[in-house]
Structure formats: structure tokens, C-alpha cells
Amino acid sequence: MSAGMNRSQGLSSLKRKQPDSKSPIESLTEHERILYNLIRSKQDMAIWTRDMKRETNIPDNVLNKSLKSLQAKKLIKEVVTIQNKGRKHYIATEFEPSKEITGGAWYVEGSLDTEFINFLKKHCVKIIYEQKIVTLEEILDTIRRSRAFNVEFTTQQIEEIVNALVLDNEILEVKSTGMGEFNSIPIGKVCYRCASKAGLKAEPKIGAMASIPCGVCPQISLCTPDGIISPTTCVYYTKWLDF
Amino acid sequence: MATPYGIKLAVHLITNHFGNLVAKVCENLLRRGPLTLQQVIRYTELTPQQVKNSLLILIQHNCIQAFSFESQGGFGDGPKANTQYLALFGNILHRMRFPKFLEIVSRELDQECKELLEGLLQNGRLTLVQMVERAKSKRKDGCREDVVQEGLTKLLAAHFVERCPAPEPLVPEPVKVETTSKKRGAKSAKINEESETIEQRVLAAAGPMEAQRFSMITNTEFDVNGETSTDDSPSLIVGEKRKRDSLELDRESTAEEGEVVLWRANFEEFLRRLRHMACIENVRASLDDGAVKVLKAKLDATRGLEKKVKTEKSVPLSLDNIFEEVIKSEEGRVMTLDDVRASLVQLGCPASARGTADSYSIDLKKIIESAQNDEVESIVLKRYGRDAYRIFRLLSKNGRLVETDKISDTTFVEKKDAPKILYKMWKDEYLHMEKLVLAPNRNILLWKVNKRPLWEHVLDEMFHAALNLSLRAAYEWDKEKEVINPLEAMTKEERQKQKNIRILLDSSLLKLDDAIMLFHNF
Known part of the structure; x- marks a missing residue:
């Protein structure tokens, strides 16, 4: 569960202090100095090797050696960027890569930490289904008290997770009316509740179109009554009707 | 919205019910818009007699409406009529909904009424005398005329049956805007087009007056007049009719009325019921039983006051009246006034109103829109997967252009996967995309769900799917008939399987049609 967070913390521990005694900067070649200054000037944004070449005009072999x-x-x-994992980016050791490069808290080594995110999502759903109607603060508070995670979450992080759950249609975002089930929550306050009324997790209802072969058919635009793909010769239909 | 596959489906229905000739005439009218008899003959290359007969069948079954334009500018000549025929796309599609209409009547009224409606659906339009004859021939023990009349009265009271529209109304020519202000002209013409289509204008001119529409009492003199004087301007007749109605309100002429007045099923009322049912079902899926009871009671109480099928907000009703309606039913009797008030809040009515005299109105359009969203989202989930579902819901809720990066961040989709998913949905016309050039070699893509064109696209796919279901059902039916010969008789299991296949196809079509109505009629 917290493996992801530990990994990203591990990454930061890689940062090492420059040895104070003999500064290596003094022993740099001309090309190395130009490159180092360029990389440093980009601060926490890092720079792609191709951009270095474009800006300095240093030939490939010299660049790589330097x-x-x-x-x-x-x-x-070297840092992995979430945008283009294949592109080599470099950053001066004194900086930590920015959120744009690493993707922020939800990324590990340039990849989305889906395992961790899904675990946190499930945990939030559990809280909402247990408490029926909760505010964001209440969710965060429950997580903190549960000690299920050895990392601290910010309100914004939990909000991101909860918003994704709303998009998943697992939970609903509602405004408190101050009446009935909302009586402990101020009127107008955004809160979250289970998507299905019985309190049981339900898959989204499958619509009329989605429950027949044509509804999910990738070839529907090529299908005509007398064409090569037609409803009478359709393999999806044959499979569907074979019960 | 007669989309390309909508027209194909309509032609398929007409072919099934009335054969190829009638379908050919109907297809030309659907594709080309209103035509005169001569034009239909030219386009279809059929004989005049064939075309005439086809048109008569289509009129009899309410699939087309004849009309003529009032030609202006002629002095002394009087209005010169040139009859045109307009295909009624919606009415043609209703033909696949007849089982649903019959079910509504058999649930709300009695067997007698159901049989009367069945006759009207099978024959398109009938007079009272024809209805009596049909009832008599159906029953060995004989059927009394007053029973039929009673049934018709009930059907009229519930608005399930109505008077047929005028056979050939005069429609004023569309107002042409002066060419001097070209720009404004184009704009206002567009607005005109949007606010009223030719079909709407023709139907408005043809429809009987509201007071007459569901009334058994008729004016014999007028009907004779309507039959014989075709040269007369029907609009004039309408005016006269109104005067005569008021004059002869108390003079009942029941003797001959059945022979001249034609009755037909009132599709509008059936659609209204089906729309209300769809609203209730949708609320049932998300809210509790109380909200369902309150919505149902409220819609039952105000149904007769709704002016059109696509009523956006239910007719306002006070809390007292709503409560009165709710406790009429057995299951509603357990609710208190506070329960009803809380349910109204759930249904989106403002909670501030504390008094019982304040009136409440429920946003039906919102309920329908939510049902439409559910249907499209479920297609997206099945076709493109869970990540796409989340992305689509984000864009659908947002309604604005959102850039790729922001989308992948909010929906927790891997940066390299998001563009692929977005591109796939864009290719299938589920998303709208815009490219924003920031610098010569740097541009970002923005995405959005464009509901209007998308809904039309989905509807067209649904029409396509309905056509496919219907074609496949016919194919399975043929297969069964081929096999049922004494030589290679099917085993019991095979027969059962074939039967199950047809049940699945038929029920899927009825269900899909509910979704079609959701996008086309509601």
C-alpha cells in the first residue's frame, strides 16, 4: 500500500551533497562547463538532450562524453519525465525535479502508481459507504485516524481521489440541504454519498444500446443490410444468440 | 430528427407492413421532403394509380399528411391550391410501438377499450360505425353499439384517441424576409427554421381545435361541408366552425355523427405517458421510494394540463395538492407532509418553501437529460473501457474544452495512454477536438463533448441497431420456417432455442426503442 510513497521518498534520498573539499566544477572542460551551466539554468524543470544540442551546438559525441x-x-x-519517458532529461543535482516532470505525488519513476491510487480509492469508498454522507474533511480525518497509511495526505490529494471516484460513478457529489440525512452538515456544503441507494456497490446500469452487439460494435459504420458486414452474417450476433 | 439510418428504419417498417410500392413512395417523401403527386410519380417512376393508392394507404395510416400552400399575390383568383404530401417520420416509427400503446390502455382502462384501440392501430383511422362493425364481427355473441360508444368515450376522456386532422389544410407560405438587410435576414430565417419546421406548421394547421379534438359531440353540418367543399379555404372553415360551435353548443346532433367523424389513436398522449414512465424509472434508480411516489402522483395529477410532450417542467402544484394526490394511492398513504416535502427537495425543488400553499414544479428535462447521459456513458464504458468512461464523464460534466494533460491528471490515466483513448473516441465522433498552436513546433490538443451533434450521432447508431435487430429477427424467423418441414423437423430443444432467440431479439428491440424515444421524442 504505502510502497509507492516509500519508493518516491527513496528517490529523494538519492540526492547527495556535493563534496565540499575539491570542487569538481574547477576541473571541468570548456564543453562540460557550458553544458553544466545550461542544465543548472533550467533549475527544477530539467532539460532534454536534444534541446541541449540545439542550444549549445556541441557535437553529439562530445555532448555524450561531457x-x-x-x-x-x-x-x-538523469530524470524520467512523465510526458516522454523515452527522452533523456538531465537536471543539476542540487535541484529536485518539479511536479511537471515527476507527475507529483501519484507518480513513481515516471509512471502512475495505479496500485497505490486504487488502494486509496477503495479506502475512500469504504469510508463513504460506512458513513453514508460525508464531507471531504471528514474523509481526510477518518484516513488520518485510521493510520492505514504512513504518509500524510493533503486535502487537495484526497479531493483529487474523491473527484475521480465521482467520475467513476462510484460515489455522488451532492450539496447539503440541511434536512434529513444532511442535518449535521451546513446547507450548501459539498458532500459525498454512495451512488446506489441500497448502500451496495453497484456497477453502472447497462443501457439498452450497450447490451446488444451493435451498441459496442467497432464495425457498425461498415455494416449495411446487404453488405459484407450485415446483421444476418454478423459474427457478434451469432455469438450473442448462441446460448 | 430524421437521421440517415432513421429513414432506413422507417422505410423498413413501411416495407414490412405495406410492401415495396408503398415503401418506395414513402422513402421518396422522407428523403426529399414534401412533394406533389406529379413529383412523386416522376421520382418513383410508378404509374399514377400505384402512387395514388400508396398515398391513400399512407394517409389512412397517418404516415403522411397532405397540405397546400396558400399562394399569395393572386388577385381575384382565390387561393390556388397545389396539394403536397409530407411524410410524418415520427408517426412511422410509432408503428413499432403499438404493443406499448396497447399495454398502456389495457393497464389503465379495460379490455373493451384495448380492442377498440387495436382496431384503430390496425386500420389507421375509423368511424364509429366502422368500429361498431368491427366489434360485432369479432364477437360471436354480438356487441352492442352503446358498449363501443362507451369505450370510445373512455378513450377520448383519457386522450388516447382523437379526431383525425383536416385532410388538406392550407398553410401560409413561409414568410420571406426582405433582401435589403441580408445579414439579419439570414439570421432571422434561421431562427424561424429552428422555432418551427414545416412539419410543425402543417400539423398545427391540420389539427382539430383543442375543444373538438377529444369530443364526441359533433356538428353534422360542418362535417358535410368539410367533405364536399374542397375549394373552400379550410382556415375559413375553422373560423366558421368556431362560430357555429358556440351557436350550436346545446343542439346535439348525435344521429349521424359516427358516420362522418374519423377517429385515430392519439400518439402524443401515449408518448407523454411513456415519457412520464421513463422519468419515474430514472428517479427510481437513484432516489428513494418516497421521491418515486411523489413524482408519480404529481405527474398523474397534472398530465392533462401539459401542452406538449417535451414539457420541461412539470405543471406547478401546491404542496397541499401534491399531498392530496400522494395519499390517494395505498402505498402513498404512509407518507407524512414532511416526507412529501423532503421528497420534493430530493427531486430538486428548492427547500426554502415552508408554506403549504407554495407551488412546486419538477424539472423533467433534467431527469431526461440524466437518463440520456447514462445511456451514452454506458455505451462509452462498454466500447472504450473504464478509463475512457471516466474521461468522457469529465468532459461531459465540464462542457468546455479541456487539454490532454489536465484530463489525464484529473482522471488518473497514464500520460501516454490518455491521447490514445481520446483519439479513439474522437475518431468515432464521440469527442470534439481543437488544436491550439502555441509555437511553431508546440501545440496542445483540447477536447470536449459536444452534446447536440453527439446525441444525434448516437441516435443514428441506435436507429441502425434497431434496423439490424429487426432484420436479424426476420432472418431467424425465415430460418425457422425453412427448417419446419416434415423431413428435417427440429428437435424439441432446437425449437425452444429458436424461440428464445426470437424472444431475445424482440425484447431487445423494444428496450432499444425506449432508448430511441429518450433521444428522439422526449
């Missing part, structure tokens, strides 16, 4: 040397001297490090 980057290796800078890395060996622990002046720069």
Missing part, C-alpha cells in the same frame, strides 16, 4: 563526465562527478543526474 554528460557522462558530469554525471560521474555527481553534478547532474
Whole structure:
């Protein structure tokens, strides 16, 4: 569960202090210095190797050699960006990659930490189904008290999770009316409740169109009454009607 | 909204019921809009007699309406009529809903009424005398005329049956805007077009007056007049009729009325009932029983006051009156005034009203829209998966353009996967996309759910699917008939399986038709 968070913390522990004694900066070649200054100037945004080449006009082989040397001297490090995992980005070791690069709390090594997110989602759904109607603060409070996670969540993080659950149609966002089931919540306050009235988790209702082959058919635009794909020769139909 | 596959489905229905010739005439009218007899003959390349007969059948079954434009500018000539025929797309589709209409009547009225309606649906339009004859021939023990009349009265009171519209109303030519202000002209013409289609204008001109529409009492003199004087302007007759009605209100002429007045099923009322049922079912899925009871009671009480099928908000009713309606039913009797008030809040009525005299109105349009969303979202989920479902719901709720990055962040979809999912839905016309160029080599994509064109696209796919279900059912039926010969008789299991297949196809079609109505009629 908290594996994801630990991993990202592990990443930050990789950051090492520069040795104070002999500063390696002094022993840099001309090309290395140009590159280092460029990478440092980008701060926490990091820079793609192709952009370095474009901005400095250093030939490929020299560039690669210089980057290796800078890395060996622990002046720069490679970072994975969530946008383009294949593109090599570098950042000066004194900086931590920005949220735009790492994707923020929900990412580990440039990938969405789906296992962790799904665990947290399930936990939130459980809270909402147990308490019937809750506000965001109440969810956060319950999570904190439960000690199920060894990381602290911000209100914004929980809000992101809850919003995704609303989009999943697992829970509903409602405004308190101050009456009946809402009587402990101020009028107008946004709160969350179970999507199905019985309190049982239900899959979204399958509509009339989605329950027949044509509703999900990828070839429907090619299907005509007398064409190669037609309702009388359709394989999806044959499969559907074979019970 | 007669979409391409909607027209194909309509032609398929007409072919099934009346054969190829009639279908050919009908298809031309559906595709080309209103035509004169000569034009239909030219386009279909059928003989005049064939076309005439086809048109008569279609009129008899309420699938087309004849009309003529009032030609202006002629001095002294009087209005020159040139009859045109307009296909009624909606009415043609209603033909697949007849079982639903019959079920409503058999639930709300009695067997007698159901049989009368059945006769009207099978024959399109009938006079009272014809209805009596039909009833007599159906029953060996003989059927008394007053029983039929009583049944018709009940059907009229419930608005299930109405008087047929005028055979050929005069419709004023569409107002042409002066060409001097071209820009404004184009705009206002567009508004005109949106507010009233030719079909709406023709039907408005043809329909009987509200007071006459559901009334058994008739004016014989007028009907004779209507039959014989075709040169007369019907609009004039309407005016006269009103005067005569008021003059002869107390003079009942029951002797010959059945012979001249034609009756037909009132599709509008059936659609209203089906729409209300759809609203109730949708509320049942999300809210508690109290809200369902209150909505049902409220709709039952105000149904007769609704002016059109697509009523956006239910007719206002005071809390006292709603409560009175709710406790009429056995299951409603357990509710208190506070329960009813709380249910109204659940149904979206403002909670502030504390008095019992304040009137409440429920937003039916919102309920229908939510049902439409559910239907489309369920297609997206099945076709594109869970991530796409979340993305679609985000864009559908948002209603604005959202950039790819923001979408993947909010929906927790991997950055590299989001564009693929979005592109797939865009290719199938489920999403609208816009490219924003920030710099020569940097642009971002923005996405949005464009509901109006999408709803039309989904409706067209539904028409397509309905046509497919119907074609497949016919194919299975043929297969069964081929096999049922003495040589290779089916085993008992095979026969049962074939029967189950047809039940599945038929019930799927009825269910799909509910969804079609949701997008087309509600």
C-alpha cells in the first residue's frame, strides 16, 4: 500500500551533497562547463538532450562524453519525465525535479502508481459507504485516524481521489440541504454519498444500446443490410444468440 | 430528427407492413421532403394509380399528411391550391410501438377499450360505425353499439384517441424576409427554421381545435361541408366552425355523427405517458421510494394540463395538492407532509418553501437529460473501457474544452495512454477536438463533448441497431420456417432455442426503442 510513497521518498534520498573539499566544477572542460551551466539554468524543470544540442551546438559525441563526465562527478543526474519517458532529461543535482516532470505525488519513476491510487480509492469508498454522507474533511480525518497509511495526505490529494471516484460513478457529489440525512452538515456544503441507494456497490446500469452487439460494435459504420458486414452474417450476433 | 439510418428504419417498417410500392413512395417523401403527386410519380417512376393508392394507404395510416400552400399575390383568383404530401417520420416509427400503446390502455382502462384501440392501430383511422362493425364481427355473441360508444368515450376522456386532422389544410407560405438587410435576414430565417419546421406548421394547421379534438359531440353540418367543399379555404372553415360551435353548443346532433367523424389513436398522449414512465424509472434508480411516489402522483395529477410532450417542467402544484394526490394511492398513504416535502427537495425543488400553499414544479428535462447521459456513458464504458468512461464523464460534466494533460491528471490515466483513448473516441465522433498552436513546433490538443451533434450521432447508431435487430429477427424467423418441414423437423430443444432467440431479439428491440424515444421524442 504505502510502497509507492516509500519508493518516491527513496528517490529523494538519492540526492547527495556535493563534496565540499575539491570542487569538481574547477576541473571541468570548456564543453562540460557550458553544458553544466545550461542544465543548472533550467533549475527544477530539467532539460532534454536534444534541446541541449540545439542550444549549445556541441557535437553529439562530445555532448555524450561531457554528460557522462558530469554525471560521474555527481553534478547532474538523469530524470524520467512523465510526458516522454523515452527522452533523456538531465537536471543539476542540487535541484529536485518539479511536479511537471515527476507527475507529483501519484507518480513513481515516471509512471502512475495505479496500485497505490486504487488502494486509496477503495479506502475512500469504504469510508463513504460506512458513513453514508460525508464531507471531504471528514474523509481526510477518518484516513488520518485510521493510520492505514504512513504518509500524510493533503486535502487537495484526497479531493483529487474523491473527484475521480465521482467520475467513476462510484460515489455522488451532492450539496447539503440541511434536512434529513444532511442535518449535521451546513446547507450548501459539498458532500459525498454512495451512488446506489441500497448502500451496495453497484456497477453502472447497462443501457439498452450497450447490451446488444451493435451498441459496442467497432464495425457498425461498415455494416449495411446487404453488405459484407450485415446483421444476418454478423459474427457478434451469432455469438450473442448462441446460448 | 430524421437521421440517415432513421429513414432506413422507417422505410423498413413501411416495407414490412405495406410492401415495396408503398415503401418506395414513402422513402421518396422522407428523403426529399414534401412533394406533389406529379413529383412523386416522376421520382418513383410508378404509374399514377400505384402512387395514388400508396398515398391513400399512407394517409389512412397517418404516415403522411397532405397540405397546400396558400399562394399569395393572386388577385381575384382565390387561393390556388397545389396539394403536397409530407411524410410524418415520427408517426412511422410509432408503428413499432403499438404493443406499448396497447399495454398502456389495457393497464389503465379495460379490455373493451384495448380492442377498440387495436382496431384503430390496425386500420389507421375509423368511424364509429366502422368500429361498431368491427366489434360485432369479432364477437360471436354480438356487441352492442352503446358498449363501443362507451369505450370510445373512455378513450377520448383519457386522450388516447382523437379526431383525425383536416385532410388538406392550407398553410401560409413561409414568410420571406426582405433582401435589403441580408445579414439579419439570414439570421432571422434561421431562427424561424429552428422555432418551427414545416412539419410543425402543417400539423398545427391540420389539427382539430383543442375543444373538438377529444369530443364526441359533433356538428353534422360542418362535417358535410368539410367533405364536399374542397375549394373552400379550410382556415375559413375553422373560423366558421368556431362560430357555429358556440351557436350550436346545446343542439346535439348525435344521429349521424359516427358516420362522418374519423377517429385515430392519439400518439402524443401515449408518448407523454411513456415519457412520464421513463422519468419515474430514472428517479427510481437513484432516489428513494418516497421521491418515486411523489413524482408519480404529481405527474398523474397534472398530465392533462401539459401542452406538449417535451414539457420541461412539470405543471406547478401546491404542496397541499401534491399531498392530496400522494395519499390517494395505498402505498402513498404512509407518507407524512414532511416526507412529501423532503421528497420534493430530493427531486430538486428548492427547500426554502415552508408554506403549504407554495407551488412546486419538477424539472423533467433534467431527469431526461440524466437518463440520456447514462445511456451514452454506458455505451462509452462498454466500447472504450473504464478509463475512457471516466474521461468522457469529465468532459461531459465540464462542457468546455479541456487539454490532454489536465484530463489525464484529473482522471488518473497514464500520460501516454490518455491521447490514445481520446483519439479513439474522437475518431468515432464521440469527442470534439481543437488544436491550439502555441509555437511553431508546440501545440496542445483540447477536447470536449459536444452534446447536440453527439446525441444525434448516437441516435443514428441506435436507429441502425434497431434496423439490424429487426432484420436479424426476420432472418431467424425465415430460418425457422425453412427448417419446419416434415423431413428435417427440429428437435424439441432446437425449437425452444429458436424461440428464445426470437424472444431475445424482440425484447431487445423494444428496450432499444425506449432508448430511441429518450433521444428522439422526449
